[in-house]
Amino acid sequence: MKKSNDSVIYNHFPALFDRMIDQEVDHHEKSKVNNIIQNHGNRIGSQSLISICLLSEHDRSDCNFIIDAHSIQNNGILNKLSEKGKVIYLNRERFDYTNVNKYLVGRNEATVFRGFCKNHDEIFNPIEHKQYEFDNLQQNYLFAYRAFAKEYTNHQQDAEFFKRYIEELINNSTLESILEKHGGDKIPGKDSREMRKKVVLKRHEIRKKQIETLNKDLEDLKQVMTINLLKEKYGKLESFTLSIPVQNTIASSSLLYIYADLNGRPFNQKLKYPSFLSIFPQNDSTIVLFSYLKKHRSYFSELISQIHNASDYQKELIFSNILMKYGDNIVFSPNKFQRFDNKALEILSTALDSRTQMPGEKLVYYPLNLFRPNSYKPII
Numbered sequence: 001m002k003k004s005n006d007s008v009i010y011n012h013f014p015a016l017f018d019r020m021i022d023q024e025v026d027h028h029e030k031s032k033v034n035n036i037i038q039n040h041g042n043r044i045g046s047q048s049l050i051s052i053c054l055l056s057e058h059d060r061s062d063c064n065f066i067i068d069a070h071s072i073q074n075n076g077i078l079n080k081l082s083e084k085g086k087v088i089y090l091n092r093e094r095f096d097y098t099n100v101n102k103y104l105v106g107r108n109e110a111t112v113f114r115g116f117c118k119n120h121d122e123i124f125n126p127i128e129h130k131q132y133e134f135d136n137l138q139q140n141y142l143f144a145y146r147a148f149a150k151e152y153t154n155h156q157q158d159a160e161f162f163k164r165y166i167e168e169l170i171n172n173s174t175l176e177s178i179l180e181k182h183g184g185d186k187i188p189g190k191d192s193r194e195m196r197k198k199v200v201l202k203r204h205e206i207r208k209k210q211i212e213t214l215n216k217d218l219e220d221l222k223q224v225m226t227i228n229l230l231k232e233k234y235g236k237l238e239s240f241t242l243s244i245p246v247q248n249t250i251a252s253s254s255l256l257y258i259y260a261d262l263n264g265r266p267f268n269q270k271l272k273y274p275s276f277l278s279i280f281p282q283n284d285s286t287i288v289l290f291s292y293l294k295k296h297r298s299y300f301s302e303l304i305s306q307i308h309n310a311s312d313y314q315k316e317l318i319f320s321n322i323l324m325k326y327g328d329n330i331v332f333s334p335n336k337f338q339r340f341d342n343k344a345l346e347i348l349s350t351a352l353d354s355r356t357q358m359p360g361e362k363l364v365y366y367p368l369n370l371f372r373p374n375s376y377k378p379i380i
């Protein structure tokens with residue numbers, strides 16, 4: 001294929017491809033592709049794809065059986081947010097604000113991942129069984145490591161899902177049938193189908209490259225994070241902490257690749273510098289713990305100083321926007337969540353869907369404060 005065609009496809013492909021897949025889902029409810037999509041959407045189903053202990057590579061002799069680890073502490077935090085054992089759980093899937101009940105899940109199910117054996121999960125005891133203390137480097141590190149571990153495991157699952165999904169799509173007649181359906185009532189001609197097939201295969205290639213790049217980054221990060229953990233070099237991480245005077249509303253544990261700062265200035269163009277965000281209730285407050293590797297300090301320093309200089313309310317908006325654009329794994333108390341009005345939920349849905357910043361877009365773009373569902377103000 002000519003280069004010019006490649007760039008056209010690269011730019012227009014995701015929408016075209018996704019539309020084809022949507023149509024496939026609409027038309028063939030029992031198709032193999034749809035089954036795979038459903039299995040991926042089914043939390044337990046997708047989790048069963050991957051079951052590993054992140055520490056086995058360094059410390060295999062101590063590994064026993066893999067357990068359902070919680071990326072947010074189950075007894076201490078999730079039970080504070082839950083009502084009748086349920087929480088609102090949002091992850092990277094599209095948020096349908098017209099059907100909020102869909103996101104009501106048992107607290108034992110929310111935030112679970114299979115990334116540690118029972119034995120190694122005990123490394124988290126200092127944040128599982130003790131109150132968080134500001135400036136406790138070990139606790140800061142463990143929160144960050146757990147956010148990383150969940151993302152690492154998720155990525156392994158996504159890569160596996162993608163592999164199976166695309167194999168199904170390409171290796172049987174499903175793709176042909178999608179291409180035939182794509183023209184609506186009129187079956188597209190052979191040339192047109194061939195062109196579309198090339199589009200799908202190109203998309204496959206692009207996604208594969210993206211996954212491989214992220215794979216490598218996460219493997220490198222795993223080495224660094226795990227070695228520091230085992231050698232107790234907790235000072236390799238720097239943290240910004242904030243205590244917000246709101247009670248039992250929200251929790252999260254996310255690995256982030258933030259693109260630009262409060263003024264829209266990119267400081268992480270290639271998305272190579274990770275940060276870690278943990279949000280959890282403690283006593284009558286909510287703690288925000290934001291960390292990054294000390295060796296990346298020069299990239300984060302401007303953002304951190306902008307956050308320092310912001311007003312209290314603005315700080316809440318900053319972390320709300322960071323969470324909506326870059327975060328994952330967000331838990332709300334159902335009671336607090338229902339205080340968001342329809343307009344707020346609509347903004348939440350748009351923001352969760354944006355998943356990054358446009359060039360020049362300021363970090364605080366959406367006027368929605370996730371920490372205070374009852375005090376939603378239409379504009380900053």
Ligand SMILES: [Zn+2]
Binds near residue numbers: 054056062063118119
């Ligand atoms: Zn283990």
